[in-house]
Amino acid sequence: MTQPTLATLTEDQLADLIAEAAAYRNQPSLRTCLFPGCIKQYDAISHMDGRTPPRPEWSGAGWHILKTSSVFTDGGHLCPLHVPLVTTHMPRLVKTPSGRYTVDCACGWMPPAQRWHRLAATLWQEHLLTANGDLPPAPPTTDPKHRVPLAEHTDATLEELYDRLWDAESDGTEARDVARTSLRAYSQAVPALLGAKTSLEALRQRITLDSRDWTNDKTDAWLWAILVGANCENTDPDHTHNEDCAGDQALWDLGRQHNIPTDQVIRTGHLRWWIANAVNVAQQIEGA
Numbered sequence: 001m002t003q004p005t006l007a008t009l010t011e012d013q014l015a016d017l018i019a020e021a022a023a024y025r026n027q028p029s030l031r032t033c034l035f036p037g038c039i040k041q042y043d044a045i046s047h048m049d050g051r052t053p054p055r056p057e058w059s060g061a062g063w064h065i066l067k068t069s070s071v072f073t074d075g076g077h078l079c080p081l082h083v084p085l086v087t088t089h090m091p092r093l094v095k096t097p098s099g100r101y102t103v104d105c106a107c108g109w110m111p112p113a114q115r116w117h118r119l120a121a122t123l124w125q126e127h128l129l130t131a132n133g134d135l136p137p138a139p140p141t142t143d144p145k146h147r148v149p150l151a152e153h154t155d156a157t158l159e160e161l162y163d164r165l166w167d168a169e170s171d172g173t174e175a176r177d178v179a180r181t182s183l184r185a186y187s188q189a190v191p192a193l194l195g196a197k198t199s200l201e202a203l204r205q206r207i208t209l210d211s212r213d214w215t216n217d218k219t220d221a222w223l224w225a226i227l228v229g230a231n232c233e234n235t236d237p238d239h240t241h242n243e244d245c246a247g248d249q250a251l252w253d254l255g256r257q258h259n260i261p262t263d264q265v266i267r268t269g270h271l272r273w274w275i276a277n278a279v280n281v282a283q284q285i286e287g288a
Protein backbone atom coordinates (compact mmCIF):
# COMPACT_ATOMS: atom_id res chain seq x y z
CA MET A 1 0.00 0.00 0.00
CA THR A 2 1.37 3.37 -1.00
CA GLN A 3 1.46 6.20 1.46
CA PRO A 4 -1.40 8.64 0.65
CA THR A 5 -0.46 12.29 0.21
CA LEU A 6 -2.59 15.15 1.45
CA ALA A 7 -4.08 15.43 -2.05
CA THR A 8 -5.05 11.74 -2.33
CA LEU A 9 -6.17 11.18 1.34
CA THR A 10 -9.82 10.10 1.45
CA GLU A 11 -12.31 10.90 4.23
CA ASP A 12 -12.37 7.19 5.21
CA GLN A 13 -8.60 6.99 5.52
CA LEU A 14 -8.64 10.14 7.65
CA ALA A 15 -11.35 8.69 9.93
CA ASP A 16 -9.32 5.45 10.30
CA LEU A 17 -6.25 7.44 11.26
CA ILE A 18 -8.14 9.43 13.90
CA ALA A 19 -9.72 6.26 15.35
CA GLU A 20 -6.31 4.57 15.51
CA ALA A 21 -4.76 7.56 17.28
CA ALA A 22 -7.64 7.65 19.81
CA ALA A 23 -7.26 3.92 20.50
CA TYR A 24 -3.51 4.39 20.96
CA ARG A 25 -4.06 7.24 23.40
CA ASN A 26 -6.61 5.27 25.45
CA GLN A 27 -4.85 1.92 25.44
CA PRO A 28 -5.19 0.15 28.76
CA SER A 29 -2.31 0.05 31.21
CA LEU A 30 -2.78 -3.34 32.80
CA ARG A 31 -1.45 -4.28 36.26
CA THR A 32 -1.20 -7.94 37.24
CA CYS A 33 -1.82 -9.39 40.72
CA LEU A 34 1.49 -10.06 42.52
CA PHE A 35 0.33 -13.45 43.85
CA PRO A 36 2.41 -16.00 41.88
CA GLY A 37 0.27 -17.70 39.23
CA CYS A 38 -2.65 -15.26 39.56
CA ILE A 39 -3.57 -13.83 36.16
CA LYS A 40 -6.07 -11.20 37.33
CA GLN A 41 -5.43 -7.76 35.85
CA TYR A 42 -6.91 -4.30 36.13
CA ASP A 43 -6.57 -1.18 34.01
CA ALA A 44 -4.71 1.42 36.06
CA ILE A 45 -5.47 4.32 33.65
CA SER A 46 -9.28 4.06 33.61
CA HIS A 47 -9.27 3.20 37.34
CA MET A 48 -7.24 6.32 38.12
CA ASP A 49 -9.45 8.51 35.90
CA GLY A 50 -12.65 7.01 37.36
CA ARG A 51 -13.72 5.82 33.87
CA THR A 52 -15.34 2.49 32.95
CA PRO A 53 -12.55 0.06 32.01
CA PRO A 54 -12.32 -1.03 28.32
CA ARG A 55 -13.35 -4.53 29.49
CA PRO A 56 -15.48 -5.24 32.63
CA GLU A 57 -12.93 -7.79 33.93
CA TRP A 58 -10.30 -5.02 34.04
CA SER A 59 -12.11 -3.14 36.83
CA GLY A 60 -9.85 -1.92 39.65
CA ALA A 61 -12.59 -2.21 42.31
CA GLY A 62 -11.28 -3.96 45.46
CA TRP A 63 -7.66 -4.01 44.25
CA HIS A 64 -5.00 -3.10 46.77
CA ILE A 65 -1.63 -1.42 46.15
CA LEU A 66 1.25 -2.17 48.53
CA LYS A 67 3.19 0.74 49.97
CA THR A 68 6.63 1.50 48.57
CA SER A 69 8.14 0.44 51.92
CA SER A 70 7.07 -3.11 51.06
CA VAL A 71 9.30 -5.52 49.17
CA PHE A 72 7.85 -4.11 45.94
CA THR A 73 9.71 -0.82 45.88
CA ASP A 74 7.61 0.39 42.94
CA GLY A 75 4.34 -0.79 44.49
CA GLY A 76 2.74 -4.20 44.11
CA HIS A 77 -0.82 -4.85 42.98
CA LEU A 78 -3.20 -7.29 44.61
CA CYS A 79 -6.49 -8.59 43.25
CA PRO A 80 -9.46 -8.64 45.69
CA LEU A 81 -9.14 -12.44 46.07
CA HIS A 82 -5.57 -12.19 47.40
CA VAL A 83 -5.92 -9.11 49.62
CA PRO A 84 -6.83 -11.09 52.82
CA LEU A 85 -3.83 -13.48 52.57
CA VAL A 86 -1.36 -10.65 51.98
CA THR A 87 -2.84 -8.61 54.84
CA THR A 88 -1.73 -11.43 57.19
CA HIS A 89 1.68 -11.49 55.47
CA MET A 90 2.27 -7.77 54.93
CA PRO A 91 5.96 -7.52 53.88
CA ARG A 92 8.43 -4.85 54.94
CA LEU A 93 11.81 -4.56 53.21
CA VAL A 94 14.70 -4.49 55.70
CA LYS A 95 18.31 -3.58 54.95
CA THR A 96 20.75 -5.59 57.10
CA PRO A 97 23.94 -4.16 58.68
CA SER A 98 25.93 -5.90 55.91
CA GLY A 99 23.99 -3.92 53.28
CA ARG A 100 21.82 -6.78 52.06
CA TYR A 101 18.04 -7.18 51.98
CA THR A 102 15.56 -9.32 53.81
CA VAL A 103 11.81 -9.25 54.46
CA ASP A 104 10.08 -8.68 57.77
CA CYS A 105 6.78 -10.48 57.18
CA ALA A 106 3.85 -9.60 59.44
CA CYS A 107 3.66 -13.28 60.48
CA GLY A 108 7.26 -13.23 61.79
CA TRP A 109 8.86 -15.03 58.83
CA MET A 110 12.23 -13.66 57.68
CA PRO A 111 14.37 -15.17 54.88
CA PRO A 112 18.21 -15.18 54.75
CA ALA A 113 19.43 -11.76 53.54
CA GLN A 114 19.97 -11.34 49.78
CA ARG A 115 22.20 -8.96 47.84
CA TRP A 116 19.41 -7.94 45.42
CA HIS A 117 16.13 -6.67 46.88
CA ARG A 118 14.07 -8.29 44.07
CA LEU A 119 15.29 -11.69 45.22
CA ALA A 120 13.96 -10.93 48.72
CA ALA A 121 10.61 -10.04 47.11
CA THR A 122 10.58 -13.33 45.20
CA LEU A 123 11.39 -15.30 48.37
CA TRP A 124 8.45 -13.57 50.02
CA GLN A 125 6.22 -14.64 47.11
CA GLU A 126 7.42 -18.20 47.63
CA HIS A 127 6.54 -17.77 51.33
CA LEU A 128 3.02 -16.68 50.26
CA LEU A 129 2.64 -19.88 48.22
CA THR A 130 3.82 -21.91 51.24
CA ALA A 131 1.41 -20.07 53.56
CA ASN A 132 -1.41 -20.70 51.09
CA GLY A 133 -0.61 -24.42 51.03
CA ASP A 134 0.42 -24.38 47.34
CA LEU A 135 3.99 -25.39 48.28
CA PRO A 136 5.24 -27.79 50.99
CA PRO A 137 6.99 -26.11 53.96
CA ALA A 138 10.62 -25.15 53.24
CA PRO A 139 13.33 -27.12 55.12
CA PRO A 140 15.66 -25.02 57.31
CA THR A 141 18.67 -23.89 55.23
CA THR A 142 21.31 -25.11 57.67
CA ASP A 143 19.87 -28.44 58.79
CA PRO A 144 22.30 -31.39 58.38
CA LYS A 145 20.26 -33.00 55.57
CA HIS A 146 20.48 -29.95 53.34
CA ARG A 147 24.13 -28.99 53.87
CA VAL A 148 26.31 -28.59 50.77
CA PRO A 149 29.12 -31.23 50.64
CA LEU A 150 32.66 -29.79 50.55
CA ALA A 151 33.25 -30.84 46.93
CA GLU A 152 30.17 -28.93 45.73
CA HIS A 153 31.12 -25.65 47.35
CA THR A 154 31.89 -22.77 45.00
CA ASP A 155 33.12 -19.23 45.56
CA ALA A 156 29.48 -18.11 45.56
CA THR A 157 28.28 -20.65 48.16
CA LEU A 158 31.25 -19.87 50.41
CA GLU A 159 30.54 -16.15 50.09
CA GLU A 160 26.91 -16.84 51.02
CA LEU A 161 28.07 -18.71 54.14
CA TYR A 162 30.46 -15.92 55.14
CA ASP A 163 27.73 -13.31 54.57
CA ARG A 164 25.36 -15.27 56.78
CA LEU A 165 28.03 -15.60 59.44
CA TRP A 166 28.53 -11.84 59.26
CA ASP A 167 24.81 -11.24 59.79
CA ALA A 168 24.73 -13.76 62.65
CA GLU A 169 27.68 -12.01 64.32
CA SER A 170 25.95 -8.62 64.19
CA ASP A 171 22.70 -10.24 65.40
CA GLY A 172 24.64 -11.72 68.32
CA THR A 173 26.09 -8.32 69.28
CA GLU A 174 22.63 -6.78 69.11
CA ALA A 175 21.11 -9.57 71.23
CA ARG A 176 23.88 -9.12 73.84
CA ASP A 177 23.11 -5.37 74.01
CA VAL A 178 19.39 -6.05 74.48
CA ALA A 179 20.13 -8.64 77.18
CA ARG A 180 22.51 -6.27 79.01
CA THR A 181 19.95 -3.40 78.97
CA SER A 182 17.14 -5.71 80.15
CA LEU A 183 19.29 -7.16 82.93
CA ARG A 184 20.22 -3.66 84.14
CA ALA A 185 16.53 -2.60 84.21
CA TYR A 186 15.56 -5.84 85.95
CA SER A 187 18.26 -5.54 88.62
CA GLN A 188 17.03 -2.02 89.43
CA ALA A 189 13.31 -2.83 89.33
CA VAL A 190 13.37 -5.93 91.55
CA PRO A 191 14.84 -4.40 94.76
CA ALA A 192 12.53 -1.36 94.27
CA LEU A 193 9.48 -3.62 93.94
CA LEU A 194 10.44 -5.78 96.93
CA GLY A 195 10.99 -2.65 99.04
CA ALA A 196 7.60 -1.21 98.03
CA LYS A 197 5.99 -4.54 98.87
CA THR A 198 7.50 -4.51 102.38
CA SER A 199 6.14 -0.97 102.99
CA LEU A 200 2.69 -1.80 101.60
CA GLU A 201 2.45 -4.91 103.75
CA ALA A 202 3.45 -2.92 106.86
CA LEU A 203 0.67 -0.39 106.09
CA ARG A 204 -1.83 -3.15 105.55
CA GLN A 205 -0.90 -4.85 108.79
CA ARG A 206 -1.06 -1.56 110.73
CA ILE A 207 -4.61 -0.95 109.42
CA THR A 208 -5.92 -4.48 110.00
CA LEU A 209 -4.56 -4.52 113.57
CA ASP A 210 -6.15 -1.15 114.40
CA SER A 211 -9.31 -1.48 116.48
CA ARG A 212 -11.16 1.45 114.85
CA ASP A 213 -13.95 0.88 112.31
CA TRP A 214 -12.25 1.87 109.05
CA THR A 215 -15.55 2.14 107.18
CA ASN A 216 -17.01 5.00 109.25
CA ASP A 217 -14.89 7.88 107.95
CA LYS A 218 -14.70 8.57 104.19
CA THR A 219 -10.89 8.96 104.03
CA ASP A 220 -10.35 5.96 106.31
CA ALA A 221 -12.61 3.91 104.07
CA TRP A 222 -10.64 4.99 101.00
CA LEU A 223 -7.28 4.04 102.60
CA TRP A 224 -8.71 0.76 103.76
CA ALA A 225 -10.17 -0.07 100.32
CA ILE A 226 -6.79 0.56 98.65
CA LEU A 227 -4.33 -0.85 101.19
CA VAL A 228 -6.37 -3.80 102.50
CA GLY A 229 -9.10 -4.21 99.91
CA ALA A 230 -12.84 -4.05 100.54
CA ASN A 231 -13.82 -7.02 98.37
CA CYS A 232 -12.90 -10.65 98.82
CA GLU A 233 -9.52 -11.33 97.12
CA ASN A 234 -9.57 -15.09 97.22
CA THR A 235 -8.25 -16.20 93.78
CA ASP A 236 -8.65 -19.92 94.42
CA PRO A 237 -10.61 -21.21 91.38
CA ASP A 238 -12.68 -23.44 93.68
CA HIS A 239 -13.71 -20.49 95.90
CA THR A 240 -17.23 -19.09 95.65
CA HIS A 241 -18.08 -16.00 97.70
CA ASN A 242 -20.02 -16.89 100.86
CA GLU A 243 -21.16 -15.40 104.17
CA ASP A 244 -17.66 -15.67 105.67
CA CYS A 245 -15.89 -13.62 102.95
CA ALA A 246 -16.34 -9.99 101.90
CA GLY A 247 -17.82 -10.94 98.52
CA ASP A 248 -17.59 -8.72 95.42
CA GLN A 249 -20.08 -5.98 96.41
CA ALA A 250 -18.36 -4.53 99.50
CA LEU A 251 -16.57 -1.76 97.58
CA TRP A 252 -19.86 -0.65 95.98
CA ASP A 253 -21.54 -0.70 99.41
CA LEU A 254 -18.76 1.54 100.79
CA GLY A 255 -19.21 3.93 97.85
CA ARG A 256 -22.97 4.16 98.49
CA GLN A 257 -22.40 4.62 102.23
CA HIS A 258 -20.22 7.71 101.58
CA ASN A 259 -21.96 8.98 98.42
CA ILE A 260 -18.83 8.44 96.30
CA PRO A 261 -19.43 8.83 92.53
CA THR A 262 -19.29 5.63 90.47
CA ASP A 263 -16.14 6.61 88.53
CA GLN A 264 -14.25 7.22 91.78
CA VAL A 265 -15.34 3.84 93.13
CA ILE A 266 -14.08 2.20 89.93
CA ARG A 267 -10.82 4.17 90.20
CA THR A 268 -10.37 2.98 93.80
CA GLY A 269 -10.89 -0.59 92.61
CA HIS A 270 -8.07 -0.06 90.06
CA LEU A 271 -5.73 1.42 92.69
CA ARG A 272 -6.36 -1.63 94.86
CA TRP A 273 -5.75 -3.99 91.97
CA TRP A 274 -2.37 -2.40 91.16
CA ILE A 275 -1.21 -2.77 94.76
CA ALA A 276 -2.48 -6.35 95.07
CA ASN A 277 -0.87 -7.21 91.73
CA ALA A 278 2.49 -5.60 92.67
CA VAL A 279 2.55 -7.49 95.98
CA ASN A 280 1.62 -10.69 94.18
CA VAL A 281 4.40 -10.29 91.55
CA ALA A 282 6.94 -9.41 94.28
CA GLN A 283 5.99 -12.58 96.15
CA GLN A 284 6.45 -14.64 92.98
CA ILE A 285 9.93 -13.14 92.48
CA GLU A 286 10.85 -13.84 96.11
CA GLY A 287 9.56 -17.41 95.77
CA ALA A 288 11.47 -18.06 92.51
Ligand SMILES: [Zn+2]
Pocket residue numbers: 033034035038039040078079080081082
Ligand atom coordinates in the same frame (compact mmCIF):
# COMPACT_ATOMS: atom_id res chain seq x y z
ZN1 LIG B 1 -4.63 -12.42 42.71
Ligand SMILES: [Zn+2]
Pocket residue numbers: 088089090105106107108109127131
Ligand atom coordinates in the same frame (compact mmCIF):
# COMPACT_ATOMS: atom_id res chain seq x y z
ZN1 LIG C 1 4.28 -14.33 56.39
Ligand SMILES: [Zn+2]
Pocket residue numbers: 232233234239240241242245246247
Ligand atom coordinates in the same frame (compact mmCIF):
# COMPACT_ATOMS: atom_id res chain seq x y z
ZN1 LIG D 1 -14.99 -14.64 98.56
